[in-house]
Amino acid sequence: MRILVLGAAGMLGGKLVERLVRDGRLGSAPISDLALVDRVAAERPRARGLVVESTAADLAEPGVAAAIVAGRPDVIFHLAAVVSGEAEEDLEKGYRVNVDATRMLLDAVRACEGSYRPRLVFSSSIAVFGPPLPDVIGDDHAATPATSYGTQKAMIELLLSDHARRGFVDGIAIRLPTICVRPGTPNLAASGFFSSIIREPLNGQDAVLPVSPDVQHWFASPRAAIGFLLHAATLDSARLGDRRFLTMPGVSATVAEEIEALRRVGGEDAVRRVHHEPDETIARIVAGWPRAFETRRAQALGFSAEADFDEIVRVYVEDELGG
Protein backbone atom coordinates (compact mmCIF):
# COMPACT_ATOMS: atom_id res chain seq x y z
CA MET A 1 0.00 0.00 0.00
CA ARG A 2 1.19 3.46 -1.01
CA ILE A 3 0.43 6.33 1.34
CA LEU A 4 0.73 10.07 0.80
CA VAL A 5 0.75 12.52 3.70
CA LEU A 6 0.20 16.19 2.84
CA GLY A 7 1.19 18.48 5.67
CA ALA A 8 3.64 15.91 6.97
CA ALA A 9 5.80 18.50 8.74
CA GLY A 10 3.03 19.66 11.06
CA MET A 11 2.36 18.38 14.57
CA LEU A 12 -0.32 15.86 13.56
CA GLY A 13 1.48 15.01 10.32
CA GLY A 14 4.62 14.13 12.23
CA LYS A 15 2.76 11.97 14.70
CA LEU A 16 0.85 10.23 11.91
CA VAL A 17 4.04 9.43 10.01
CA GLU A 18 5.69 8.13 13.20
CA ARG A 19 2.73 5.85 13.79
CA LEU A 20 2.59 4.58 10.19
CA VAL A 21 6.30 3.79 10.25
CA ARG A 22 6.01 2.06 13.63
CA ASP A 23 3.03 -0.05 12.52
CA GLY A 24 4.44 -0.76 9.05
CA ARG A 25 0.85 -1.29 7.95
CA LEU A 26 -2.46 0.50 7.60
CA GLY A 27 -5.29 -1.68 8.81
CA SER A 28 -4.36 -5.10 7.50
CA ALA A 29 -2.34 -3.84 4.51
CA PRO A 30 1.46 -3.60 4.71
CA ILE A 31 2.78 -0.19 3.70
CA SER A 32 5.25 -0.28 0.79
CA ASP A 33 5.70 3.43 0.09
CA LEU A 34 5.25 6.52 2.22
CA ALA A 35 5.41 9.91 0.50
CA LEU A 36 5.65 12.98 2.72
CA VAL A 37 4.88 16.43 1.33
CA ASP A 38 4.91 19.83 2.98
CA ARG A 39 6.01 23.40 2.27
CA VAL A 40 9.23 22.55 4.06
CA ALA A 41 10.41 18.98 3.69
CA ALA A 42 9.34 16.87 6.65
CA GLU A 43 12.08 14.98 8.44
CA ARG A 44 12.43 11.49 6.97
CA PRO A 45 11.89 8.91 9.66
CA ARG A 46 14.13 5.87 9.81
CA ALA A 47 12.04 3.07 8.45
CA ARG A 48 12.82 -0.51 7.64
CA GLY A 49 11.05 -2.32 4.84
CA LEU A 50 9.30 0.68 3.37
CA VAL A 51 10.38 3.43 1.02
CA VAL A 52 9.98 6.90 2.49
CA GLU A 53 10.25 9.98 0.34
CA SER A 54 10.01 13.54 1.66
CA THR A 55 9.35 16.44 -0.70
CA ALA A 56 9.05 20.18 -0.23
CA ALA A 57 6.28 21.48 -2.48
CA ASP A 58 3.48 24.03 -2.64
CA LEU A 59 0.32 22.17 -3.58
CA ALA A 60 -1.25 25.40 -4.85
CA GLU A 61 1.37 25.81 -7.59
CA PRO A 62 0.27 24.63 -11.06
CA GLY A 63 1.31 21.07 -11.85
CA VAL A 64 2.29 20.16 -8.30
CA ALA A 65 -0.90 18.24 -7.49
CA ALA A 66 -0.57 16.14 -10.66
CA ALA A 67 3.05 15.32 -9.84
CA ILE A 68 2.13 14.38 -6.30
CA VAL A 69 -0.59 11.91 -7.28
CA ALA A 70 1.37 10.49 -10.23
CA GLY A 71 2.50 7.62 -7.99
CA ARG A 72 -1.17 6.73 -7.44
CA PRO A 73 -1.19 6.58 -3.66
CA ASP A 74 -3.91 4.30 -2.29
CA VAL A 75 -4.51 6.57 0.68
CA ILE A 76 -3.99 10.33 0.87
CA PHE A 77 -3.98 12.08 4.24
CA HIS A 78 -4.53 15.77 3.56
CA LEU A 79 -3.59 17.72 6.68
CA ALA A 80 -1.96 20.72 5.00
CA ALA A 81 -3.55 24.04 5.92
CA VAL A 82 -2.99 27.66 6.73
CA VAL A 83 -4.09 27.86 10.35
CA SER A 84 -6.91 29.93 11.74
CA GLY A 85 -5.01 33.05 12.75
CA GLU A 86 -3.09 33.29 9.51
CA ALA A 87 -6.18 32.64 7.36
CA GLU A 88 -7.85 35.54 9.17
CA GLU A 89 -4.79 37.75 8.73
CA ASP A 90 -4.22 36.97 5.04
CA LEU A 91 -7.49 36.37 3.20
CA GLU A 92 -5.93 35.47 -0.13
CA LYS A 93 -3.37 33.08 1.28
CA GLY A 94 -6.05 31.28 3.28
CA TYR A 95 -8.30 30.71 0.27
CA ARG A 96 -5.32 29.81 -1.92
CA VAL A 97 -3.98 27.13 0.41
CA ASN A 98 -7.10 25.92 2.18
CA VAL A 99 -9.47 25.94 -0.81
CA ASP A 100 -7.64 26.20 -4.14
CA ALA A 101 -4.85 23.73 -3.35
CA THR A 102 -7.35 21.11 -2.22
CA ARG A 103 -9.43 21.64 -5.32
CA MET A 104 -6.29 21.19 -7.42
CA LEU A 105 -5.63 17.95 -5.59
CA LEU A 106 -9.16 16.72 -6.31
CA ASP A 107 -8.83 17.80 -9.95
CA ALA A 108 -5.53 15.93 -10.24
CA VAL A 109 -7.06 12.75 -8.79
CA ARG A 110 -10.01 13.03 -11.15
CA ALA A 111 -7.68 13.55 -14.11
CA CYS A 112 -5.91 10.23 -13.49
CA GLU A 113 -6.85 7.69 -16.09
CA GLY A 114 -8.41 4.34 -15.34
CA SER A 115 -10.30 3.41 -12.22
CA TYR A 116 -8.07 5.30 -9.77
CA ARG A 117 -10.16 6.29 -6.77
CA PRO A 118 -8.00 6.74 -3.66
CA ARG A 119 -9.19 7.09 -0.10
CA LEU A 120 -8.69 10.76 0.79
CA VAL A 121 -8.82 11.66 4.48
CA PHE A 122 -9.21 15.41 4.96
CA SER A 123 -8.70 17.09 8.33
CA SER A 124 -11.62 19.44 8.81
CA SER A 125 -12.36 21.18 12.09
CA ILE A 126 -15.09 22.09 14.55
CA ALA A 127 -14.25 25.64 13.42
CA VAL A 128 -17.00 25.10 10.84
CA PHE A 129 -19.38 25.93 13.71
CA GLY A 130 -19.97 29.47 14.90
CA PRO A 131 -22.50 31.35 17.00
CA PRO A 132 -25.30 31.16 17.75
CA LEU A 133 -24.89 27.51 18.79
CA PRO A 134 -26.97 25.18 20.95
CA ASP A 135 -25.37 23.79 24.13
CA VAL A 136 -24.97 20.43 22.43
CA ILE A 137 -24.47 20.36 18.66
CA GLY A 138 -25.95 17.44 16.74
CA ASP A 139 -24.75 15.78 13.54
CA ASP A 140 -27.33 17.64 11.45
CA HIS A 141 -26.45 21.13 12.65
CA ALA A 142 -25.62 23.69 9.98
CA ALA A 143 -22.05 24.78 9.39
CA THR A 144 -21.98 28.47 10.27
CA PRO A 145 -18.31 29.37 10.49
CA ALA A 146 -17.22 32.52 12.28
CA THR A 147 -13.76 32.59 10.70
CA SER A 148 -12.30 32.38 7.20
CA TYR A 149 -10.50 29.19 8.26
CA GLY A 150 -13.79 27.56 9.27
CA THR A 151 -15.40 28.79 6.04
CA GLN A 152 -12.61 27.23 3.98
CA LYS A 153 -12.90 23.90 5.80
CA ALA A 154 -16.68 23.85 5.31
CA MET A 155 -16.33 24.66 1.60
CA ILE A 156 -13.93 21.75 1.13
CA GLU A 157 -16.22 19.38 3.04
CA LEU A 158 -18.88 20.15 0.44
CA LEU A 159 -16.51 19.86 -2.51
CA LEU A 160 -15.10 16.59 -1.22
CA SER A 161 -18.58 15.13 -0.68
CA ASP A 162 -19.57 16.08 -4.20
CA HIS A 163 -16.46 14.51 -5.69
CA ALA A 164 -17.03 11.36 -3.65
CA ARG A 165 -20.69 11.18 -4.68
CA ARG A 166 -19.65 11.40 -8.31
CA GLY A 167 -17.16 8.60 -7.86
CA PHE A 168 -13.92 10.52 -8.40
CA VAL A 169 -12.47 9.96 -4.94
CA ASP A 170 -13.27 7.92 -1.84
CA GLY A 171 -13.19 10.97 0.40
CA ILE A 172 -13.94 11.55 4.05
CA ALA A 173 -13.63 14.81 5.98
CA ILE A 174 -13.25 14.51 9.72
CA ARG A 175 -13.93 17.51 11.94
CA LEU A 176 -11.24 17.46 14.57
CA PRO A 177 -11.91 18.75 18.09
CA THR A 178 -9.43 21.20 19.59
CA ILE A 179 -6.32 19.09 20.05
CA CYS A 180 -5.23 19.08 23.66
CA VAL A 181 -2.66 18.78 25.14
CA ARG A 182 -0.57 20.03 22.21
CA PRO A 183 3.09 19.26 22.79
CA GLY A 184 5.86 21.79 22.27
CA THR A 185 6.01 25.51 22.80
CA PRO A 186 2.99 27.80 23.08
CA ASN A 187 1.67 29.05 19.74
CA LEU A 188 -0.31 32.20 18.98
CA ALA A 189 -3.66 30.50 18.40
CA ALA A 190 -6.49 31.89 20.52
CA SER A 191 -7.06 28.29 21.66
CA GLY A 192 -3.46 27.89 22.84
CA PHE A 193 -4.24 28.35 26.51
CA PHE A 194 -6.37 25.20 26.67
CA SER A 195 -3.13 23.24 26.20
CA SER A 196 -0.65 25.55 27.89
CA ILE A 197 -2.46 25.57 31.25
CA ILE A 198 -1.76 21.82 31.43
CA ARG A 199 1.53 21.57 29.55
CA GLU A 200 3.47 24.43 31.16
CA PRO A 201 2.70 23.54 34.81
CA LEU A 202 3.60 19.88 34.20
CA ASN A 203 6.90 21.17 32.80
CA GLY A 204 7.47 23.37 35.85
CA GLN A 205 6.58 26.59 34.08
CA ASP A 206 3.94 29.28 34.57
CA ALA A 207 0.91 29.57 32.32
CA VAL A 208 -1.68 32.28 31.72
CA LEU A 209 -5.40 31.56 31.73
CA PRO A 210 -7.06 34.39 29.76
CA VAL A 211 -10.71 33.29 30.18
CA SER A 212 -13.14 32.40 32.94
CA PRO A 213 -12.87 28.89 34.43
CA ASP A 214 -16.45 28.16 33.36
CA VAL A 215 -15.53 28.33 29.66
CA GLN A 216 -16.43 24.97 28.12
CA HIS A 217 -15.02 23.43 24.95
CA TRP A 218 -14.51 20.21 22.95
CA PHE A 219 -11.21 18.33 23.11
CA ALA A 220 -9.34 15.24 21.98
CA SER A 221 -5.71 14.26 22.46
CA PRO A 222 -3.16 14.11 19.62
CA ARG A 223 -3.22 10.31 20.08
CA ALA A 224 -7.00 10.26 19.59
CA ALA A 225 -6.62 12.47 16.50
CA ILE A 226 -4.18 9.99 14.95
CA GLY A 227 -6.67 7.26 15.77
CA PHE A 228 -9.39 9.22 13.91
CA LEU A 229 -7.17 9.60 10.85
CA LEU A 230 -6.25 5.91 10.75
CA HIS A 231 -9.85 4.81 11.27
CA ALA A 232 -11.04 7.21 8.55
CA ALA A 233 -8.48 5.65 6.21
CA THR A 234 -9.62 2.10 6.82
CA LEU A 235 -13.36 2.11 7.56
CA ASP A 236 -15.89 0.81 5.06
CA SER A 237 -16.77 4.08 3.34
CA ALA A 238 -19.98 2.63 1.90
CA ARG A 239 -21.37 3.16 5.41
CA LEU A 240 -20.93 6.93 5.03
CA GLY A 241 -23.42 7.35 2.20
CA ASP A 242 -23.08 10.63 0.31
CA ARG A 243 -22.46 12.80 3.37
CA ARG A 244 -18.72 12.59 3.64
CA PHE A 245 -18.14 14.86 6.63
CA LEU A 246 -18.26 13.80 10.23
CA THR A 247 -17.83 15.54 13.57
CA MET A 248 -15.34 13.57 15.64
CA PRO A 249 -16.01 12.47 19.21
CA GLY A 250 -14.26 14.25 22.03
CA VAL A 251 -14.43 15.36 25.63
CA SER A 252 -16.54 18.34 26.63
CA ALA A 253 -14.80 20.01 29.55
CA THR A 254 -14.69 23.35 31.30
CA VAL A 255 -11.43 25.08 32.11
CA ALA A 256 -12.24 24.38 35.77
CA GLU A 257 -12.41 20.66 34.94
CA GLU A 258 -9.10 20.94 33.13
CA ILE A 259 -7.57 22.45 36.26
CA GLU A 260 -9.02 19.71 38.48
CA ALA A 261 -7.47 17.11 36.16
CA LEU A 262 -4.18 18.97 36.40
CA ARG A 263 -4.44 18.94 40.19
CA ARG A 264 -4.92 15.17 40.26
CA VAL A 265 -1.80 14.62 38.16
CA GLY A 266 0.49 17.49 39.15
CA GLY A 267 -0.79 18.48 42.57
CA GLU A 268 -1.24 21.92 44.11
CA ASP A 269 2.17 23.06 42.89
CA ALA A 270 1.11 22.59 39.31
CA VAL A 271 -2.22 24.37 39.80
CA ARG A 272 -0.45 27.35 41.39
CA ARG A 273 1.44 27.79 38.10
CA VAL A 274 -1.82 28.81 36.35
CA HIS A 275 -2.38 32.56 36.57
CA HIS A 276 -5.78 33.95 35.73
CA GLU A 277 -5.24 37.11 33.66
CA PRO A 278 -8.51 37.87 31.86
CA ASP A 279 -8.12 38.91 28.22
CA GLU A 280 -11.29 40.43 26.78
CA THR A 281 -10.30 39.75 23.17
CA ILE A 282 -9.65 36.06 23.68
CA ALA A 283 -12.74 35.73 25.89
CA ARG A 284 -14.89 37.21 23.15
CA ILE A 285 -13.48 34.89 20.46
CA VAL A 286 -13.84 31.81 22.63
CA ALA A 287 -17.41 32.70 23.65
CA GLY A 288 -18.57 31.81 20.14
CA TRP A 289 -16.93 28.38 20.10
CA PRO A 290 -18.70 25.03 20.36
CA ARG A 291 -19.05 23.67 23.88
CA ALA A 292 -20.22 20.11 23.27
CA PHE A 293 -21.35 17.75 20.53
CA GLU A 294 -23.47 14.68 20.15
CA THR A 295 -21.42 12.66 17.65
CA ARG A 296 -23.70 9.69 17.01
CA ARG A 297 -22.71 9.15 13.39
CA ALA A 298 -18.99 9.04 14.12
CA GLN A 299 -19.44 6.79 17.13
CA ALA A 300 -21.66 4.40 15.19
CA LEU A 301 -18.88 4.23 12.60
CA GLY A 302 -16.37 3.27 15.28
CA PHE A 303 -14.55 6.53 16.00
CA SER A 304 -13.65 7.04 19.64
CA ALA A 305 -11.85 9.59 21.80
CA GLU A 306 -10.91 9.89 25.47
CA ALA A 307 -13.57 9.35 28.13
CA ASP A 308 -12.73 12.43 30.21
CA PHE A 309 -10.16 15.17 30.66
CA ASP A 310 -8.16 13.10 33.16
CA GLU A 311 -7.50 10.66 30.36
CA ILE A 312 -6.41 13.50 28.06
CA VAL A 313 -3.84 14.62 30.65
CA ARG A 314 -2.72 11.00 31.15
CA VAL A 315 -2.17 10.62 27.40
CA TYR A 316 -0.01 13.75 27.44
CA VAL A 317 2.08 12.42 30.31
CA GLU A 318 2.51 9.03 28.61
CA ASP A 319 3.21 10.26 25.09
CA GLU A 320 5.21 13.42 25.75
CA LEU A 321 6.69 13.14 29.23
CA GLY A 322 7.69 9.49 29.03
CA GLY A 323 4.99 8.46 31.49
Add this chain to the structure above:
Amino acid sequence: MRILVLGAAGMLGGKLVERLVRDGRLGSAPISDLALVDRVAAERPRARGLVVESTAADLAEPGVAAAIVAGRPDVIFHLAAVVSGEAEEDLEKGYRVNVDATRMLLDAVRACEGSYRPRLVFSSSIAVFGPPLPDVIGDDHAATPATSYGTQKAMIELLLSDHARRGFVDGIAIRLPTICVRPGTPNLAASGFFSSIIREPLNGQDAVLPVSPDVQHWFASPRAAIGFLLHAATLDSARLGDRRFLTMPGVSATVAEEIEALRRVGGEDAVRRVHHEPDETIARIVAGWPRAFETRRAQALGFSAEADFDEIVRVYVEDELGG
Protein backbone atom coordinates in the same frame (compact mmCIF):
# COMPACT_ATOMS: atom_id res chain seq x y z
CA MET B 1 -29.28 54.31 -7.12
CA ARG B 2 -27.31 52.13 -9.52
CA ILE B 3 -28.39 48.50 -9.89
CA LEU B 4 -26.63 45.60 -11.56
CA VAL B 5 -28.49 42.41 -12.52
CA LEU B 6 -26.33 39.37 -13.35
CA GLY B 7 -28.30 36.70 -15.13
CA ALA B 8 -30.72 39.29 -16.48
CA ALA B 9 -31.74 37.16 -19.47
CA GLY B 10 -33.12 34.35 -17.32
CA MET B 11 -36.74 33.90 -16.28
CA LEU B 12 -36.33 35.51 -12.85
CA GLY B 13 -33.86 38.08 -14.17
CA GLY B 14 -36.34 39.23 -16.78
CA LYS B 15 -39.15 39.51 -14.25
CA LEU B 16 -36.90 41.39 -11.82
CA VAL B 17 -35.84 43.90 -14.48
CA GLU B 18 -39.45 44.40 -15.55
CA ARG B 19 -40.42 45.12 -11.97
CA LEU B 20 -37.50 47.49 -11.32
CA VAL B 21 -38.30 49.45 -14.47
CA ARG B 22 -42.00 49.60 -13.60
CA ASP B 23 -41.32 50.77 -10.04
CA GLY B 24 -38.53 53.16 -11.02
CA ARG B 25 -37.23 52.78 -7.49
CA LEU B 26 -35.86 50.20 -5.10
CA GLY B 27 -37.37 50.66 -1.66
CA SER B 28 -37.44 54.42 -1.23
CA ALA B 29 -34.50 55.14 -3.55
CA PRO B 30 -35.09 56.18 -7.17
CA ILE B 31 -33.14 54.07 -9.67
CA SER B 32 -30.80 56.08 -11.92
CA ASP B 33 -28.92 53.29 -13.70
CA LEU B 34 -29.75 49.71 -14.45
CA ALA B 35 -27.01 47.46 -15.85
CA LEU B 36 -28.03 44.08 -17.22
CA VAL B 37 -25.45 41.35 -17.78
CA ASP B 38 -25.83 37.82 -19.06
CA ARG B 39 -24.07 35.40 -21.39
CA VAL B 40 -26.43 36.58 -24.10
CA ALA B 41 -27.48 40.20 -23.88
CA ALA B 42 -30.82 40.57 -22.12
CA GLU B 43 -33.50 42.48 -23.97
CA ARG B 44 -33.38 46.15 -23.00
CA PRO B 45 -36.71 47.17 -21.55
CA ARG B 46 -38.19 50.53 -22.51
CA ALA B 47 -37.63 52.71 -19.52
CA ARG B 48 -38.21 56.39 -18.91
CA GLY B 49 -35.98 58.36 -16.57
CA LEU B 50 -33.37 55.70 -16.06
CA VAL B 51 -30.38 54.59 -18.05
CA VAL B 52 -30.49 50.92 -18.99
CA GLU B 53 -27.47 49.15 -20.37
CA SER B 54 -27.42 45.52 -21.47
CA THR B 55 -24.14 43.66 -21.91
CA ALA B 56 -23.24 40.15 -23.03
CA ALA B 57 -20.35 38.89 -20.90
CA ASP B 58 -18.96 35.80 -19.26
CA LEU B 59 -18.31 36.62 -15.62
CA ALA B 60 -15.82 33.77 -15.35
CA GLU B 61 -13.47 35.36 -17.92
CA PRO B 62 -10.53 37.26 -16.42
CA GLY B 63 -11.15 40.98 -16.05
CA VAL B 64 -14.89 40.81 -16.66
CA ALA B 65 -15.88 41.05 -13.01
CA ALA B 66 -13.71 44.13 -12.49
CA ALA B 67 -15.23 45.81 -15.56
CA ILE B 68 -18.72 45.00 -14.39
CA VAL B 69 -18.33 46.54 -10.94
CA ALA B 70 -16.33 49.53 -12.21
CA GLY B 71 -19.55 51.55 -12.21
CA ARG B 72 -19.89 50.86 -8.48
CA PRO B 73 -23.45 49.57 -8.43
CA ASP B 74 -25.16 50.09 -5.08
CA VAL B 75 -27.05 46.83 -5.39
CA ILE B 76 -26.00 43.69 -7.26
CA PHE B 77 -28.52 40.95 -7.96
CA HIS B 78 -26.54 37.82 -8.81
CA LEU B 79 -28.89 35.32 -10.44
CA ALA B 80 -26.50 33.92 -13.06
CA ALA B 81 -25.99 30.17 -12.82
CA VAL B 82 -25.56 26.95 -14.69
CA VAL B 83 -28.70 25.04 -13.79
CA SER B 84 -28.92 21.77 -11.94
CA GLY B 85 -29.01 19.36 -14.86
CA GLU B 86 -26.17 21.03 -16.71
CA ALA B 87 -24.00 21.29 -13.58
CA GLU B 88 -24.44 17.55 -13.12
CA GLU B 89 -23.67 16.89 -16.78
CA ASP B 90 -20.59 19.11 -17.00
CA LEU B 91 -18.68 19.17 -13.71
CA GLU B 92 -16.10 21.73 -14.78
CA LYS B 93 -18.56 24.16 -16.28
CA GLY B 94 -20.70 24.03 -13.16
CA TYR B 95 -17.82 24.87 -10.83
CA ARG B 96 -16.48 27.47 -13.23
CA VAL B 97 -19.74 29.40 -13.50
CA ASN B 98 -21.41 28.68 -10.18
CA VAL B 99 -18.32 28.96 -7.96
CA ASP B 100 -15.37 30.61 -9.71
CA ALA B 101 -17.31 33.41 -11.40
CA THR B 102 -18.97 34.38 -8.12
CA ARG B 103 -15.64 34.34 -6.35
CA MET B 104 -14.23 36.60 -9.08
CA LEU B 105 -17.15 38.95 -8.52
CA LEU B 106 -16.45 39.05 -4.77
CA ASP B 107 -12.74 39.58 -5.44
CA ALA B 108 -13.54 42.44 -7.81
CA VAL B 109 -15.80 44.11 -5.23
CA ARG B 110 -13.12 43.71 -2.57
CA ALA B 111 -10.48 45.18 -4.89
CA CYS B 112 -12.46 48.43 -5.31
CA GLU B 113 -10.81 51.25 -3.45
CA GLY B 114 -12.44 53.33 -0.77
CA SER B 115 -15.43 52.31 1.29
CA TYR B 116 -17.32 50.55 -1.50
CA ARG B 117 -19.50 47.87 0.03
CA PRO B 118 -22.52 47.08 -2.16
CA ARG B 119 -25.54 45.03 -1.22
CA LEU B 120 -25.18 41.72 -3.06
CA VAL B 121 -28.26 39.53 -3.31
CA PHE B 122 -27.37 35.99 -4.34
CA SER B 123 -29.98 33.48 -5.47
CA SER B 124 -29.24 30.26 -3.66
CA SER B 125 -31.57 27.29 -3.65
CA ILE B 126 -33.19 24.65 -1.47
CA ALA B 127 -31.02 22.29 -3.57
CA VAL B 128 -28.44 22.76 -0.78
CA PHE B 129 -30.52 20.15 1.09
CA GLY B 130 -30.31 16.46 0.31
CA PRO B 131 -31.28 13.19 1.95
CA PRO B 132 -31.69 12.08 4.62
CA LEU B 133 -33.96 14.98 5.59
CA PRO B 134 -36.51 15.48 8.35
CA ASP B 135 -40.16 16.04 7.35
CA VAL B 136 -39.79 19.72 8.24
CA ILE B 137 -36.39 21.36 7.84
CA GLY B 138 -35.43 24.06 10.32
CA ASP B 139 -33.18 27.09 9.84
CA ASP B 140 -30.26 25.37 11.58
CA HIS B 141 -30.28 22.22 9.47
CA ALA B 142 -27.03 21.29 7.77
CA ALA B 143 -26.57 21.81 4.05
CA THR B 144 -26.10 18.32 2.60
CA PRO B 145 -26.46 18.76 -1.13
CA ALA B 146 -27.16 15.75 -3.33
CA THR B 147 -26.12 17.48 -6.56
CA SER B 148 -23.14 19.47 -7.81
CA TYR B 149 -25.47 22.45 -8.30
CA GLY B 150 -26.55 22.32 -4.64
CA THR B 151 -22.93 21.91 -3.58
CA GLN B 152 -21.91 24.98 -5.57
CA LYS B 153 -24.73 27.07 -4.09
CA ALA B 154 -23.79 25.98 -0.56
CA MET B 155 -20.12 26.80 -1.15
CA ILE B 156 -20.99 30.31 -2.29
CA GLU B 157 -23.30 30.84 0.70
CA LEU B 158 -20.26 30.20 2.91
CA LEU B 159 -17.93 32.38 0.84
CA LEU B 160 -20.46 35.22 0.74
CA SER B 161 -21.01 35.05 4.50
CA ASP B 162 -17.27 35.20 5.10
CA HIS B 163 -16.85 38.19 2.82
CA ALA B 164 -19.76 39.94 4.50
CA ARG B 165 -18.39 39.20 7.98
CA ARG B 166 -15.08 40.72 6.96
CA GLY B 167 -16.78 43.85 5.69
CA PHE B 168 -16.05 43.52 1.98
CA VAL B 169 -19.62 43.22 0.80
CA ASP B 170 -23.11 43.55 2.26
CA GLY B 171 -24.15 40.13 1.05
CA ILE B 172 -27.24 38.01 1.49
CA ALA B 173 -27.94 34.60 -0.04
CA ILE B 174 -31.58 33.59 -0.32
CA ARG B 175 -32.50 29.95 -0.82
CA LEU B 176 -35.32 29.97 -3.31
CA PRO B 177 -38.05 27.32 -3.21
CA THR B 178 -38.90 25.53 -6.44
CA ILE B 179 -40.45 28.26 -8.54
CA CYS B 180 -43.94 27.30 -9.60
CA VAL B 181 -45.76 27.92 -11.89
CA ARG B 182 -42.85 28.64 -14.26
CA PRO B 183 -44.14 30.36 -17.39
CA GLY B 184 -43.11 29.35 -20.90
CA THR B 185 -42.30 26.01 -22.42
CA PRO B 186 -41.38 22.87 -20.46
CA ASN B 187 -37.67 22.58 -19.66
CA LEU B 188 -35.64 19.47 -18.98
CA ALA B 189 -35.27 19.96 -15.23
CA ALA B 190 -36.39 17.00 -13.14
CA SER B 191 -38.62 19.48 -11.29
CA GLY B 192 -40.32 20.65 -14.49
CA PHE B 193 -43.47 18.60 -14.00
CA PHE B 194 -44.45 20.52 -10.84
CA SER B 195 -45.11 23.50 -13.11
CA SER B 196 -46.19 21.76 -16.29
CA ILE B 197 -49.07 19.85 -14.66
CA ILE B 198 -50.62 23.26 -13.92
CA ARG B 199 -49.40 25.32 -16.85
CA GLU B 200 -50.14 22.94 -19.73
CA PRO B 201 -53.73 22.08 -18.73
CA LEU B 202 -54.54 25.77 -18.20
CA ASN B 203 -53.22 26.34 -21.74
CA GLY B 204 -55.36 23.51 -23.12
CA GLN B 205 -52.48 21.09 -23.46
CA ASP B 206 -51.66 17.68 -22.04
CA ALA B 207 -49.07 17.20 -19.28
CA VAL B 208 -47.26 14.19 -17.88
CA LEU B 209 -47.03 13.50 -14.16
CA PRO B 210 -44.01 11.21 -13.65
CA VAL B 211 -44.33 10.75 -9.86
CA SER B 212 -46.88 9.65 -7.30
CA PRO B 213 -49.53 12.21 -6.27
CA ASP B 214 -48.33 11.97 -2.66
CA VAL B 215 -44.96 13.53 -3.53
CA GLN B 216 -44.60 16.68 -1.43
CA HIS B 217 -42.37 19.66 -2.13
CA TRP B 218 -41.71 23.37 -1.38
CA PHE B 219 -42.92 26.07 -3.76
CA ALA B 220 -43.21 29.78 -4.34
CA SER B 221 -44.45 31.72 -7.35
CA PRO B 222 -42.20 33.79 -9.63
CA ARG B 223 -43.93 36.86 -8.16
CA ALA B 224 -43.01 35.78 -4.63
CA ALA B 225 -39.42 35.16 -5.77
CA ILE B 226 -39.17 38.72 -7.10
CA GLY B 227 -40.56 39.89 -3.78
CA PHE B 228 -37.80 37.95 -1.97
CA LEU B 229 -35.11 39.52 -4.14
CA LEU B 230 -36.41 43.07 -3.62
CA HIS B 231 -36.82 42.57 0.11
CA ALA B 232 -33.30 41.09 0.36
CA ALA B 233 -31.99 44.18 -1.41
CA THR B 234 -33.65 46.63 0.96
CA LEU B 235 -33.86 45.04 4.42
CA ASP B 236 -31.66 46.20 7.28
CA SER B 237 -28.81 43.72 6.90
CA ALA B 238 -27.55 44.38 10.43
CA ARG B 239 -30.45 42.15 11.49
CA LEU B 240 -28.84 39.19 9.69
CA GLY B 241 -25.75 39.00 11.86
CA ASP B 242 -22.89 36.99 10.36
CA ARG B 243 -25.07 34.22 8.95
CA ARG B 244 -25.86 35.60 5.54
CA PHE B 245 -27.93 32.74 4.12
CA LEU B 246 -31.63 32.28 4.59
CA THR B 247 -34.18 29.69 3.51
CA MET B 248 -37.12 31.49 1.90
CA PRO B 249 -40.74 30.88 2.92
CA GLY B 250 -42.95 28.91 0.60
CA VAL B 251 -45.89 26.57 0.31
CA SER B 252 -45.51 22.89 1.15
CA ALA B 253 -47.86 20.98 -1.11
CA THR B 254 -48.33 17.49 -2.48
CA VAL B 255 -48.89 16.84 -6.15
CA ALA B 256 -52.44 15.81 -5.19
CA GLU B 257 -52.94 19.25 -3.64
CA GLU B 258 -51.58 20.85 -6.80
CA ILE B 259 -54.15 18.91 -8.80
CA GLU B 260 -56.98 19.94 -6.48
CA ALA B 261 -55.92 23.58 -6.91
CA LEU B 262 -55.92 23.03 -10.68
CA ARG B 263 -59.43 21.57 -10.46
CA ARG B 264 -60.74 24.63 -8.61
CA VAL B 265 -59.36 26.97 -11.27
CA GLY B 266 -59.55 24.92 -14.48
CA GLY B 267 -62.24 22.36 -13.69
CA GLU B 268 -62.41 18.67 -14.60
CA ASP B 269 -61.32 19.32 -18.17
CA ALA B 270 -58.01 20.69 -16.97
CA VAL B 271 -57.44 17.82 -14.54
CA ARG B 272 -58.12 15.27 -17.30
CA ARG B 273 -55.15 16.77 -19.17
CA VAL B 274 -52.76 15.41 -16.52
CA HIS B 275 -51.56 11.91 -17.40
CA HIS B 276 -49.87 9.82 -14.75
CA GLU B 277 -46.93 8.06 -16.40
CA PRO B 278 -44.56 6.94 -13.61
CA ASP B 279 -40.86 7.53 -14.33
CA GLU B 280 -38.59 5.64 -11.94
CA THR B 281 -35.60 7.91 -12.56
CA ILE B 282 -37.46 11.11 -11.81
CA ALA B 283 -39.24 9.51 -8.85
CA ARG B 284 -35.90 8.50 -7.34
CA ILE B 285 -34.39 11.99 -7.76
CA VAL B 286 -37.44 13.71 -6.32
CA ALA B 287 -37.63 11.31 -3.36
CA GLY B 288 -34.53 13.01 -1.89
CA TRP B 289 -35.90 16.53 -2.15
CA PRO B 290 -37.09 18.70 0.74
CA ARG B 291 -40.78 18.45 1.54
CA ALA B 292 -41.32 21.33 3.95
CA PHE B 293 -39.44 23.99 5.89
CA GLU B 294 -39.89 26.03 9.00
CA THR B 295 -38.53 29.41 7.88
CA ARG B 296 -38.66 31.41 11.11
CA ARG B 297 -35.61 33.56 10.42
CA ALA B 298 -36.81 34.68 7.01
CA GLN B 299 -40.34 35.34 8.23
CA ALA B 300 -39.07 37.35 11.21
CA LEU B 301 -37.08 39.41 8.70
CA GLY B 302 -40.23 40.14 6.71
CA PHE B 303 -40.00 37.68 3.80
CA SER B 304 -43.33 36.22 2.74
CA ALA B 305 -44.68 33.85 0.10
CA GLU B 306 -48.10 32.57 -0.93
CA ALA B 307 -50.41 31.11 1.71
CA ASP B 308 -51.37 27.97 -0.23
CA PHE B 309 -51.17 26.35 -3.64
CA ASP B 310 -54.46 27.90 -4.76
CA GLU B 311 -52.79 31.29 -4.42
CA ILE B 312 -49.82 30.06 -6.47
CA VAL B 313 -52.16 29.04 -9.29
CA ARG B 314 -54.03 32.36 -9.01
CA VAL B 315 -50.75 34.27 -9.34
CA TYR B 316 -49.97 32.32 -12.50
CA VAL B 317 -53.35 33.11 -13.98
CA GLU B 318 -53.02 36.81 -13.09
CA ASP B 319 -49.42 37.30 -14.18
CA GLU B 320 -49.20 35.03 -17.20
CA LEU B 321 -52.70 34.49 -18.52
CA GLY B 322 -53.91 38.06 -18.10
CA GLY B 323 -56.21 37.09 -15.25
